[in-house]
Amino acid sequence: MVKRFETIAVHAGAEPDPDTGAVAPPIHLSTTFVHGPESERIHDHYYIRESNPTQARLETALAAVESGEVALAFASGLAAAATAMQALPPGSHVIVADDGYYDVRTIATEFLPRWGGTSSLVDVTDLDAVARAMRKETKLLFVESPSNPLMKIADIAALADIAHGGGASLIVDNTFATPVLQRPLELGADCVMHSTTKFIGGHGDVHGGALVFRKGGPWVDEAFHVRKVLGGVAAPFASWLVLRGLRTLACRVDRHAANALAVARALEGHANVEAVHYPGLASDPGHALARRQMSAFGGMLSFRVRGGRAAAVDVVSRLKVFTVATSLGGTESLIEHRRSSEGPTSTTPDTLLRASIGLENEADLIDDLAQALG
Numbered sequence: 001m002v003k004r005f006e007t008i009a010v011h012a013g014a015e016p017d018p019d020t021g022a023v024a025p026p027i028h029l030s031t032t033f034v035h036g037p038e039s040e041r042i043h044d045h046y047y048i049r050e051s052n053p054t055q056a057r058l059e060t061a062l063a064a065v066e067s068g069e070v071a072l073a074f075a076s077g078l079a080a081a082a083t084a085m086q087a088l089p090p091g092s093h094v095i096v097a098d099d100g101y102y103d104v105r106t107i108a109t110e111f112l113p114r115w116g117g118t119s120s121l122v123d124v125t126d127l128d129a130v131a132r133a134m135r136k137e138t139k140l141l142f143v144e145s146p147s148n149p150l151m152k153i154a155d156i157a158a159l160a161d162i163a164h165g166g167g168a169s170l171i172v173d174n175t176f177a178t179p180v181l182q183r184p185l186e187l188g189a190d191c192v193m194h195s196t197t198k199f200i201g202g203h204g205d206v207h208g209g210a211l212v213f214r215k216g217g218p219w220v221d222e223a224f225h226v227r228k229v230l231g232g233v234a235a236p237f238a239s240w241l242v243l244r245g246l247r248t249l250a251c252r253v254d255r256h257a258a259n260a261l262a263v264a265r266a267l268e269g270h271a272n273v274e275a276v277h278y279p280g281l282a283s284d285p286g287h288a289l290a291r292r293q294m295s296a297f298g299g300m301l302s303f304r305v306r307g308g309r310a311a312a313v314d315v316v317s318r319l320k321v322f323t324v325a326t327s328l329g330g331t332e333s334l335i336e337h338r339r340s341s342e343g344p345t346s347t348t349p350d351t352l353l354r355a356s357i358g359l360e361n362e363a364d365l366i367d368d369l370a371q372a373l374g
């Protein structure tokens, strides 16, 4: 029987506990598992840095929702991103989206050289620029769509063709879109990365990350080895919370996306707003492409306030329903002046506010922004 996304998200990795019949999954806290006298494996698990039963349930579910063959869960999104790069052969070159999450760029520019690799930051919405940046030692294109924080849309299928034509793999950070709205592996990507801290966890109370691979192979084996030896593995309680979030992801993302579209439309018409970055708006440069590769446009948006940095910061200070905090994907709407959050290396415009649109009533969010914008 063919199962649809919502059904998969509820049931994947959700078999009742074989020992007790418990329907809600148990949290296995044991760090070690009985083995034979010469370390022979007699159970599925051996030591927690390698795997544990709660994490294994989560990995089964993550692989299923992204239509991948293998998933690896991590302690954070950045542990997942770093592992994807550390698992490449020595001397590899990586192309990274110039508007990707800023600390993914830090891994590429600051840490990859320490590990014997190189990187180029490229506008991945410009396919010619990506093709020109490819080198014979390029092993990975690391892209994000929509991007953080400018909400740029990259053509995943075309980037997969460029990567594969040059013998490289494509990884897509699918944190903003979630598998509910965008399926990178079905568009040709080789791996999907998530900060599960965000929409998948969904409640702002768990830190986690994931890599989901289209199929097994040497890159996956090496990523597993890196995770096991360097230890960026997901803890049992964190795995349990992410899994719990995943069960309601489809309903939540529908509401996040509907609210964000309503807020983006309201902002677009406001005299004190210079630009709104949201791929769901017909005026957005990524709209046509987003309509092709996403089923809706997600809960994230950013906008530029007229009047310079001080005016933008003033808007943040006047908001009452939005919470002023970094991160995204939780039940409550969050907003921040992104450039000050990213720090001195930020290339984000000074008037840009990034908002994670939550599950409140959309009219309350629109009213709050209207009173803050004046």
Ligand SMILES: Cc1ncc(COP(=O)(O)O)c(C=O)c1O
Pocket (backbone or CB within 6 Å): 076, 077, 078, 079, 101, 104, 144, 148, 173, 175, 176, 194, 195, 196, 197, 207, 208, 209, 327
């Ligand atoms: C798009 C994106 N990718 C990766 C990360 C990093 O994830 P984590 O904070 O879970 O390490 C974030 C965090 O904000 C993000 O927004």
